[in-house]
Amino acid sequence: MIAWTIYLTFSGAILLLFLPRAFARWTAFFTTLAGLGITIATFFGTDVDLAHFRTIVRVPWFPALGMSYHLAVDGISLVLILVTGIAAVSAVLFSWDVDQRAKEFFFWLLLVVGGSYGVFLSADLFLLFLFYELVIVPKYFLIAIFGSTNKEYGAMKLTLYSFFGGTLVFLGIIAIYSIGGSLDLNQLAGIQFNPRLQSWLFPVLFLGFAVLAGIWPLHTWAPTGHVAAPTAGSMLLAGIVMKLGAYAALRVAILILPQGFEMWRTWIAVLAVIGIVYAAAVALRQRDLKFVIGYSSVSHMGFVLLGFASATVWGVTGSVLQMFSHGVIGALLFAVAGRMIYRRTHTRDLDALAAMNLGRALPFAAFSFVIAAAASMGMPGFSGFAAEITILIGTWKAFPLAVWVTGIGMVLVAAFTLRALKRTFFDVDGGSTAPPGDANQMSALPTQVRSSAEPSIHLPAITLPEKLGAGLLMFATIAVGLYPKILIDRIQPAVETMRFLTK
Amino acid sequence: MSYLDLLRLAAPETIVVVAALAVLTIGLTSSRASIWCPLVAAIGIGAAIVTLLRLPVHANLFGGMLVISPLNSLFKTICLVLALLTLPLMTSEQRGRNSGEYVALLLLGTLGLMLLVGSEELLMIFIGLELLGLSLYVMAAFDKTDLRSAEAGLKYFLFGSTASAFTLFGISLVYGMTGTTALAWIAQKLSIGTVEPLLAVGIVMTLIGFAFKIAVAPFHLWAPDAYQGAPVPSSAFIASGSKVASFVVLGKIVLIGFGPVRGNADWHGMVAGWSPVLAALAAFSILLGNFVALAQINVRRLLAYSAVAHGGYTLLGIIAGGRDGFSATLFYTSIYAVTLIGAFAVVAAVRRETGGDDLQNFSGLASRSPFLAASMSIFLLSLAGLPPLAGFFGKFYLFSATFRAGGNHGLLWLVALALFGSFLSLYYYLIPLRVMFVDQTGSTSQPLKGSTSLLARATVAVLAALVLFFGLMPQSLAAKIVAALG
Numbered sequence: 001m002i003a004w005t006i007y008l009t010f011s012g013a014i015l016l017l018f019l020p021r022a023f024a025r026w027t028a029f030f031t032t033l034a035g036l037g038i039t040i041a042t043f044f045g046t047d048v049d050l051a052h053f054r055t056i057v058r059v060p061w062f063p064a065l066g067m068s069y070h071l072a073v074d075g076i077s078l079v080l081i082l083v084t085g086i087a088a089v090s091a092v093l094f095s096w097d098v099d100q101r102a103k104e105f106f107f108w109l110l111l112v113v114g115g116s117y118g119v120f121l122s123a124d125l126f127l128l129f130l131f132y133e134l135v136i137v138p139k140y141f142l143i144a145i146f147g148s149t150n151k152e153y154g155a156m157k158l159t160l161y162s163f164f165g166g167t168l169v170f171l172g173i174i175a176i177y178s179i180g181g182s183l184d185l186n187q188l189a190g191i192q193f194n195p196r197l198q199s200w201l202f203p204v205l206f207l208g209f210a211v212l213a214g215i216w217p218l219h220t221w222a223p224t225g226h227v228a229a230p231t232a233g234s235m236l237l238a239g240i241v242m243k244l245g246a247y248a249a250l251r252v253a254i255l256i257l258p259q260g261f262e263m264w265r266t267w268i269a270v271l272a273v274i275g276i277v278y279a280a281a282v283a284l285r286q287r288d289l290k291f292v293i294g295y296s297s298v299s300h301m302g303f304v305l306l307g308f309a310s311a312t313v314w315g316v317t318g319s320v321l322q323m324f325s326h327g328v329i330g331a332l333l334f335a336v337a338g339r340m341i342y343r344r345t346h347t348r349d350l351d352a353l354a355a356m357n358l359g360r361a362l363p364f365a366a367f368s369f370v371i372a373a374a375a376s377m378g379m380p381g382f383s384g385f386a387a388e389i390t391i392l393i394g395t396w397k398a399f400p401l402a403v404w405v406t407g408i409g410m411v412l413v414a415a416f417t418l419r420a421l422k423r424t425f426f427d428v429d430g431g432s433t434a435p436p437g438d439a440n441q442m443s444a445l446p447t448q449v450r451s452s453a454e455p456s457i458h459l460p461a462i463t464l465p466e467k468l469g470a471g472l473l474m475f476a477t478i479a480v481g482l483y484p485k486i487l488i489d490r491i492q493p494a495v496e497t498m499r500f501l502t503k
Numbered sequence: 504m505s506y507l508d509l510l511r512l513a514a515p516e517t518i519v520v521v522a523a524l525a526v527l528t529i530g531l532t533s534s535r536a537s538i539w540c541p542l543v544a545a546i547g548i549g550a551a552i553v554t555l556l557r558l559p560v561h562a563n564l565f566g567g568m569l570v571i572s573p574l575n576s577l578f579k580t581i582c583l584v585l586a587l588l589t590l591p592l593m594t595s596e597q598r599g600r601n602s603g604e605y606v607a608l609l610l611l612g613t614l615g616l617m618l619l620v621g622s623e624e625l626l627m628i629f630i631g632l633e634l635l636g637l638s639l640y641v642m643a644a645f646d647k648t649d650l651r652s653a654e655a656g657l658k659y660f661l662f663g664s665t666a667s668a669f670t671l672f673g674i675s676l677v678y679g680m681t682g683t684t685a686l687a688w689i690a691q692k693l694s695i696g697t698v699e700p701l702l703a704v705g706i707v708m709t710l711i712g713f714a715f716k717i718a719v720a721p722f723h724l725w726a727p728d729a730y731q732g733a734p735v736p737s738s739a740f741i742a743s744g745s746k747v748a749s750f751v752v753l754g755k756i757v758l759i760g761f762g763p764v765r766g767n768a769d770w771h772g773m774v775a776g777w778s779p780v781l782a783a784l785a786a787f788s789i790l791l792g793n794f795v796a797l798a799q800i801n802v803r804r805l806l807a808y809s810a811v812a813h814g815g816y817t818l819l820g821i822i823a824g825g826r827d828g829f830s831a832t833l834f835y836t837s838i839y840a841v842t843l844i845g846a847f848a849v850v851a852a853v854r855r856e857t858g859g860d861d862l863q864n865f866s867g868l869a870s871r872s873p874f875l876a877a878s879m880s881i882f883l884l885s886l887a888g889l890p891p892l893a894g895f896f897g898k899f900y901l902f903s904a905t906f907r908a909g910g911n912h913g914l915l916w917l918v919a920l921a922l923f924g925s926f927l928s929l930y931y932y933l934i935p936l937r938v939m940f941v942d943q944t945g946s947t948s949q950p951l952k953g954s955t956s957l958l959a960r961a962t963v964a965v966l967a968a969l970v971l972f973f974g975l976m977p978q979s980l981a982a983k984i985v986a987a988l989g
Contacts, residue, residue, distance in 0.1 A: 062978045064985065065900070126899065130890040137889060140933065144941045152941065160930060167926040171919060174899070178907040 002042045003057050003071050003121065005035040005081060009088075009114035013107050021103055028092045028106035032113060036085035042073075043082055043490075050075035051493035053123060053186055061127075066183050072123035075494035076320050079487050080120045080247055083327035086476050087239030088113040090331060091232040093469030094339045098146070098230075105146055109232055111138040116240045120247060125173055125183040128252065132169070132244060136162045139225075139233070139241065146230040148342070149288075154228025158237075161211055161221035165245070168208030169252075175201055176256060189255045189499070202260025206253040206268070212245025214301040216275030223294030231338030234290070238297045238330030243323045246304045250316070254308060258500035261311070269309035269395075273402045273409070275302035280412035284419065289341065289348040292420045293333045296376060299413055300326040300384075306402060307391040313495050315394025318387055320491045325375070325383035325480065332372040332473040340365040340466060341424070344459040350420065354427035364462040366425040368470040373421045375477045377414045383477045386484035512562050512571060515551040515579065516617050522547025523610035530603010540606040541590050547610065548587045555580055567624040567685040573987035575621045578751045581837055582616040585744040588844050591962040592736040592851050605645055612638035612740065616748040623759065625674045625684040625709075628752055632670065632712065635748070636663050639741055643733035655732030659741075662715060662725040670712025676705030686760035694763040698775070706761055706777055713756070716749035718807075719788040719814040730807035735854065738803060739847035742810055743840035750836040754821050754829050757781070768822050769913025778822050782917060785822065788815030789924040796931045801861050802850055805931060806843065809886060812928060813839055816921050820901050823908035830984045831897075831904040837980065838885075838893040838973050845966030846882040849875050852959060868939040874960065876939045878967040885970045887932040888925050893973035898925060900981065 012031025016024055042048060057071040073081075091109065098105050111134065118131030136159055143155035177183055180191050193201070207215070214222045222242070226234045254261045276299050283295035300322065307319030342348050345356060359366045375382035378389075388410070392403050480487055495501075510517065526543050530536045555576055562571040586609060593605065615635030622628050640663060644656020678684050680702045681692035693702075711722065718726040730738045757765075757777050766776015773779050792812030799805035817839070820832030850860050852875055857864040869876040885892035902918050973980055 062981070064978065064982060130895070133890050133895070137884060140936075141940060144937060152937065156930070156933065156937075159933065160926075163929045164926055167922045170899075170902075171922050174903045174906050174918065175912075175915075178903050178912075 001038060002048075002073055002078075002081065005038050005085070005117045006071075006114055006121065008034050008038070009110050009117060013110035013114060016103055016107055016110065019103075024102040024106045025092065025096060025098070028095075028110060029089070031110060032085070032088040032092050035113070035117065036089050039078075039081050039085040043078055048073055048075075048078060050078070050490050051497050053077075053494075055123060055186075056121075058123075061124075066177075066181070067126050068124055068184075069127060070124040070184065071121045071127075072186070073121060075490035075492070076247070076250075077120040079320055079324050079491055080243055080327075081117060083243070083324045083476075084113065084116050084120065084240050086472060087235055087327055087331045090335065090469035090472050091235040091239070093465040093472075094235065094335045095230070095232040096463065096465040097339075097343065098232075101145065105142070105230075105232075108138040108142045109236065111135070112142070112236050112241070116244055119244050123185050125177065125185060125188065125252065127183075128185070128248065129166075129169060129173055132248060133163075133166050135241060135244065136166065139237070142233040142236075143225065143229045147228040147233065148230070149227055150224070151228040154224045158221045158225035158228075161218065165208045165211030165218075168204050168211075169248075170208075172201055172205030172208060172253070176205075180256075185251065185256075191256075193257060193259075195259050198257045198260030199263055200260075202253060202257040203264055205257065206249050206261075206264070209245045209249035209253060210305065213242055213249060213305065214245075214275070214298045215305060216271050216278055216298070216302070219275060219279065219298045219301075222298050223291050226294035226297065226334065227288060227290040231335060231343070234294075234334040234338055235331040238293075238334055239327040242297065242301055242330075243327055246301065246308075246319070246323055249305075250308060250319075254500055255498060261500055265309045265311060266399075268305055269399050269402050272302045272305035272309055273405050275299065276306070276406055276409040277412065280409050280416060283416040284412060286416075287350050289337045289350060289353065289420060289424060290334070292350075292416060293330070293337055296333070296413065296416065297326065297330050299409065300330070300376070302409075303388055303391050303406075306395055306399075306406065310391070310395040310398045311501055312394040312397060313492065313501060314390055315398070316495045316498070316501070317488060317491045318390030318392075318394055320495070321383070321390055321480075321484065321487055322387035324487060325387040325477065328473050328476045328480075329372055329375045329382075329384055332368060332470060332477070333376065335466075335470060335473070336365055336369045336372060340368070340462060340470075350423040354423045357427075359425035361459050362425075362462060364467060364470070368474060369421060369425060371474050371477070373417045375481065377417045378410060380481075381478070382481035383484070384481070386481055390484075390488075509564060509569075512558065512564060513569060514554045514558070515583075516614055516621075518547055518551040518554060519583075519610055519614045519617065522551075523607045523614070526603055526610060527607040528603075530601070530607065537602040540603045541593060544606045544610055545587060545590055548583050548590075548613070552580055552583050555583070565624075567622065567687060568627045569621055570623045571621070573989065574751075574984075577983060577987045578620045578747065578833070579617050581840075582613060582620060582744050582748055585747065585840055585844065586610075586613040586616075586740070588841075588962060588966065589736050589740045589743070591958045592739055592844070592848050601645075605642065608638045608642050608645075609736070609740065612642065613744065616744050619748045619752050622752075623686045623755060625677065625686070625689075625756075625760075628756070629667075629671060629674060631748075631752075632716070633667060635745060636667060636716075639663075639737070639745060642737040642740065643729050645737060646734045649732070651728075651732030652734060653732075655729045658725045659729045659733075662722070666712045666715035666722065669708045673705045673708025673710070673712070676701060677709060680705060686756060689760045690762050693761065698764050702764070703775065706764065707780060709756065710753075710777060710780060713749055713753040714784055717746055717753065717814045717817070718811055719784045719818065720791040720811055721787065723788065723792070723811045723814075726810060727804050727807040730810070731801055731803040731860075735847050735851040739844045742806070742843045742847070746810075746814070747836050747840045750817060750821075750832060754832060757821060758824060758829060765824065767909075767913070768917070769909065769911065770916045772913060778824070781818050781822050782914075785815040785818040785917060786920055788812060788818075789920055793924045793927040793931075797927065799931065800863075802865065802935055803847075803860050805935070806846060806850075809928060809931070810843070812924055813886070815924070816898070816901060819905040819914070819917055819921060822917065823905040823914060825904075825908065826985070826988050827904040828908055830981065830988050831901040833984050833988075834977075834981045835897040835901045837984075838897050838970070841966055841969050841973070842882050842885050842894065845878065845963060845970065846886075848959060848963045848966065849879040849882065852963070862935060862938050865935055865938045866942045870943065875963065878963045879939065880936050881967045881970055883932040883935060885974065887929045889929075891971070891974045893970045893977070896974055896977040896981075900977070 122128035279298035618631030646652035768782035796808035885894035
């Protein structure tokens with residue numbers, strides 16, 4: 001039944017083109033909602049074999065080349081499909097105000113969502129790559145047509161990076177297919193490839209996928225792309241698209257080429273840790289709110305790669321948990337920054353925002369952002385904490401030094417998150433002209449607290465769709481934060497059967 | 504061998520000739536030639552396809568001069584279909600005087616394609632090549648009011664006739680060394696003797712003629728001008744039918760005729776023969792075509808340089824050799840032809856509306872004609888090799904066949920180069936898409952005037968549907984090609 005997420009989403013996209021414009025957002029909403037409904041039903045159902053990537057649909061496609069339309073699901077894909085569903089519904093809710101070329105907008109949006117469902121469910125390498133590449137062009141249009149700051153540059157950069165990764169992956173897939181003689185992921189995961197081959201094939205394939213996961217130093221598309229994208233675009237990018245890369249890196253590169261992974265995993269850990277710390281440090285100096293969040297995405301995705309590199313059950317479980325968690329938190333952060341703030345104030349400059357006293361003008365936005373920021377910093381009780389602590393526990397055994405350095409990174413994450421939070425919503429000094437990040441400012445100002453409770457400017461109130469979307473995302477991060485077992489129970493069995501783990 | 508037999512086996516070709524003569528007559532006599540000529544031509548092509556399908560499966564006349572095999576019949580059909588798809592482009596562009604001559608030339612060109620595809624004998628191949636070439640030279644220069652068209656025709660003619668001279672010289676050397684012009688016999692002779700330098704010269708010179716026809720660097724110089732300057736249907740025909748037939752024949756010549764002197768194009772094991780020559784041509788074309796295309800501002804010129812790159816990709820299958828590689832090449836070139844006719848059909852529509860085919864003429868096309876813009880993006884994205892379009896599967900098939908060839912991954916360098924090339928190509932294919940969908944300047948939201956004829960729109964729709972269909976159901980064509988190769 002879970003396969004219907006793909007069909008429904010694509011049919012919704014096509015249906016949308018033939019309906020009058022007024023129905024566009026409703027069609028998109030019900031399509032994504034149906035996808036989420038199916039996912040939740042399957043998620044709580046009992047008919048999924050969590051531990052094994054068990055086939056659900058298999059139709060021969062091009063038998064002579066061993067291609068088949070082959071879908072399968074296990075605990076890991078189930079969790080990622082759930083986050084796709086959540087991010088998709090809230091992305092539509094946060095795009096309720098899209099008026100210009102609305103049909104096109106929701107068409108591209110649904111293509112991204114449908115392609116992502118497809119990637120998470122594919123059990124055939126060719127099919128997986130097909131869905132994976134299918135997501136690229138809609139992203140380009142979403143950003144280039146509907147985006148803001150420097151949109152054409154951001155869109156082109158993101159597309160070229162994605163396609164560059166795709167090219168590496170294409171080479172890897174051709175090699176795997178030609179040598180392994182099969183495209184079936186389960187079958188390939190049982191083949192022992194020649195170690196010499198693995199030693200060069202693994203980095204090609206892994207790097208190809210990891211570009212989309214924002215691995216340092218190939219991460220630069222992410223901040224630029226996120227900033228240029230419309231709100232729903234950045235929500236999908238952070239919420240889903242970056243996960244595609246990480247998921248495929250695990251499902252294809254690591255599972256099929258375990259020895260190659262073993263040879264290279266120290267390097268992956270190094271890159272991951274550099275990514276965590278570097279991106280957090282860069283985020284600390286950004287003036288554009290969306291850039292702050294964009295770099296935080298890179299930092300958080302570094303955790304995912306670090307968890308993979310640990311090659312332990314806990315590390316990998318934590319990685320998948322982090323993918324879910326960041327999908328929800330990243331989407332929420334971008335929703336607040338892009339829709340709630342930018343659409344009303346038309347600026348994302350932290351100094352300009354600081355002058356607006358948004359904490360009073362938009363209390364709901366402030367509330368959502370506080371939740372998202374807390375979750376993003378890894379406060380206990382939110383999903384980010386559960387995920388990051390699991391990853392670090394898993395990593396401790398393999399790379400103790402990495403955990404120490406990451407600890408510094410986490411302090412930086414807290415620092416830039418708090419800075420952004422304060423400058424955006426709670427900078428009571430109003431039109432301070434002090435440069436951002438000036439540490440003295442914080443201690444010097446409490447005496448000047450503005451006495452009036454009046455918001456300094458009048459902005460349109462937060463609308464119902466925004467509240468619903470934010471509510472959905474906040475619920476997800478808190479629910480998983482309080483009860484991470486609900487996901488871990490589904491992820492762990494699947495991780496435990498993987499062959500690359502160090503004992 | 505009675506003449507009746509010959510007439511029976513060459514019936515499709517005969518029908519095309521008769522149709523060409525009929526069209527010529529109608530063009531001279533009828534006052535409504537611009538409607539009747541394409542119609543008669545379409546009927547003639549349809550009849551030829553039907554007779555093709557009713558021919559015996561195997562036949563061989565005059566020692567390979569006319570060979571009927573599943574492969575030849577399949578590709579004769581494909582060439583006829585491509586010619587048929589080119590016709591509607593003409594009804595819109597070429598209305599006015601001389602439409603009879605133009606259609607007749609197209610049919611004669613198609614006859615050239617059929618002779619090329621249907622022969623396994625060098626002299627007959629050369630005659631087919633010349634018949635095709637002479638028709639195309641005139642077709643390229645047909646627009647007498649346009650200076651660019653004259654330039655296109657002249658350049659095409661000068662380069663083409665030089666290349667023909669090379670080929671003829673090459674063929675004569677091969678004949679001198681082996682004593683025969685039939686491919687099967689040449690192969691037999693070559694397999695026993697050693698490769699002498701003179702023979703190598705003959706082989707290389709023969710290849711040059713085909714390198715010209717498929718427009719691979721450094722024999723591509725005519726292509727940008729011919730694609731840009733010639734009337735749109737001529738460009739489409741040069742880029743589609745002519746290319747498909749040339750690849751079929753090139754494949755047959757090197758894989759059957761010159762099979763024993765293949766050499767080796769592996770990175771660490773280059774051995775002299777035709778495959779390193781083709782590999783060098785392919786590598787050079789991929790690099791040059793893609794890099795130069797990055798800088799183009801005219802859509803037809805962009806398509807021309809991308810055609811150079813695609814010629815390079817397509818050669819990979821022939822270099823890989825074997826049934827696998829050759830069928831991948833044939834699949835790729837077929838879907839490429841379909842895609843390119845589609846792209847040219849859209850260019851023709853835009854040109855008619857805006858009077859040009861530079862990038863700026865496409866500006867805001869999405870709001871003026873969503874249908875044309877959507878179709879154009881299907882064609883361009885298929886060329887870029889994005890799923891779920893035909894070009895994606897074509898590249899997968901082609902590159903994996905090349906990678907597998909020889910069993911030692913020696914051609915990995917070519918595959919990696921080709922993938923790098925297709926990475927570059929995405930950029931310049933995205934530019935027209937950006938112009939169409941993102942830019943809102945230019946003639947803003949003026950819907951295209953209704954003069955895009957229904958027929959032209961239907962053709963575009965059929966071609967776009969084909970590109971999508973071959974992407975989703977590649978085996979419908981690929982399996983046929985593999986089966987035809989036997």
